[in-house]
Amino acid sequence: MISDPIMRLEDIEHRYRERVVLRVPELNILPGEIFAVVGPSGAGKSTLLRLMNFLEKPTRGRVVYHGRAWTPHTLPIALRRRMTTVFQHPHLLSASVARNVAYGLNVRGMRNGREEIWRALAEVRLTHLAEQPAHTLSGGEAQRVSLARALVLNPELLFLDEPTANLDPGNVRLIEESIRRANETRGATVVLITHNVWQARRLAQRVALLYEGEIIEIASAHDFFSHPRDPRTQAFLSGDLVY
Amino acid sequence: MDTFLQGFLQAIRLIFARDPALMEIVRLSLGVSGLALLISAILGLPAGIVLGLKDFRGKKLLVALVYTGMGLPPVVVGLTIYILLSRQGPLGGLGWLFTPKAMIVTQTILSLPLIIGFTMTAIAAVPAALSLQLRSLGATQRQIIFTLLYEARAGVLAALIAGFGAIISEVGSVMIVGGNIEHKTRVLTSAIVLETRKGNFAMAIALGVILLSITFSANWLLLHLQGRLDPRQ
Numbered sequence: 001m002i003s004d005p006i007m008r009l010e011d012i013e014h015r016y017r018e019r020v021v022l023r024v025p026e027l028n029i030l031p032g033e034i035f036a037v038v039g040p041s042g043a044g045k046s047t048l049l050r051l052m053n054f055l056e057k058p059t060r061g062r063v064v065y066h067g068r069a070w071t072p073h074t075l076p077i078a079l080r081r082r083m084t085t086v087f088q089h090p091h092l093l094s095a096s097v098a099r100n101v102a103y104g105l106n107v108r109g110m111r112n113g114r115e116e117i118w119r120a121l122a123e124v125r126l127t128h129l130a131e132q133p134a135h136t137l138s139g140g141e142a143q144r145v146s147l148a149r150a151l152v153l154n155p156e157l158l159f160l161d162e163p164t165a166n167l168d169p170g171n172v173r174l175i176e177e178s179i180r181r182a183n184e185t186r187g188a189t190v191v192l193i194t195h196n197v198w199q200a201r202r203l204a205q206r207v208a209l210l211y212e213g214e215i216i217e218i219a220s221a222h223d224f225f226s227h228p229r230d231p232r233t234q235a236f237l238s239g240d241l242v243y
Numbered sequence: 244m245d246t247f248l249q250g251f252l253q254a255i256r257l258i259f260a261r262d263p264a265l266m267e268i269v270r271l272s273l274g275v276s277g278l279a280l281l282i283s284a285i286l287g288l289p290a291g292i293v294l295g296l297k298d299f300r301g302k303k304l305l306v307a308l309v310y311t312g313m314g315l316p317p318v319v320v321g322l323t324i325y326i327l328l329s330r331q332g333p334l335g336g337l338g339w340l341f342t343p344k345a346m347i348v349t350q351t352i353l354s355l356p357l358i359i360g361f362t363m364t365a366i367a368a369v370p371a372a373l374s375l376q377l378r379s380l381g382a383t384q385r386q387i388i389f390t391l392l393y394e395a396r397a398g399v400l401a402a403l404i405a406g407f408g409a410i411i412s413e414v415g416s417v418m419i420v421g422g423n424i425e426h427k428t429r430v431l432t433s434a435i436v437l438e439t440r441k442g443n444f445a446m447a448i449a450l451g452v453i454l455l456s457i458t459f460s461a462n463w464l465l466l467h468l469q470g471r472l473d474p475r476q
Binding site: 050053055077080081083084085087089091093094103104107108149150153159 | 370372373375376377378379380381382383386390393394
């Protein structure tokens, strides 16, 4: 049985000035899945994520979440707080690692989240740096803090925008483990934006190719990588898609 | 050189003797400038935040006006306020001329653009993407603003330091609108002018040393606070 989507994009078109940067007639995110969106730089992946996280309003179309269409202005704060994004750049606050991880809890008025903070830090193996000022961290450590800051909120929907871009293999492995655990143990539905097809293959159950603002193909990870239907998907996977 | 030494020694004597006339002048100086700084901060911090965060039609013109205001000649401000508050002026009915109220208004006008300008620059220097990150973490608009203000705290404190420094040491406008009336509107800077005119240089230098000490102490306090708040220092 196919479950109802947790999020649905309908007839989306998004423009910057006059240029159409995204056109998605329909896209469903299913509860409990890891859904990866792959595509070259400039394909509109990050824009898609910002629309899904209600950080930007599409020029046209509807983003339906829990059965109702919302915009960034109409989305109730309670629903907004059921989702979060880990961006490519961590943008940590100039405070300690623990205080960074606590931020989302604090804005929710949860002051006694010590155990949750510790658990989230343990998941990204950073408990030993809890009291360290965030600006002293390496790029990989900072990104793991950014992930812990999201995990501690137990989000229903976790959006990841190129979470391992420019990181070393050790940090990539750690972050991928945490993403998998967030999905399996914490029950988060994950939307992963990446240009790394290998990462999508390792993590996702469903994969979509976004190219020049349009979704070219959506399939199960197995079909997407083993039997891509669209020639552009084939070209992207083989590295022949020049962009 | 002798005059400087005498002035310095007299400053020490006056401070330790807690000279009542001096204490009155110091209290009024701190009261007028402190209140002007408080009003400027209440008005200027939100204005600086809006200018630092938002893009809107006419923003460039507003920013240019703020920058111009940062270099306002105090005597011109004093003269304008004098005309407005004088008996024939539109605000003459208030009866504020030659009172501390007029001095507070003048000093507020002088420090406000500095606080707006420095706050705006400090807030604008925080990466714009941080707002999106905070929103995505569930912060409300108000929580985002407070977080951005906290992130820009070093610059915001610099705004307060600049605002206070500009008015505590200012003499032209307070002389015009305050009149340097003994027991009423005499502050450190106007007292220095008076003592100099009287040829009482040692006393003038003594008051100058005290003024510098107050400015230094206030700045030291704010810098200390800045250092404590900023983990990079």
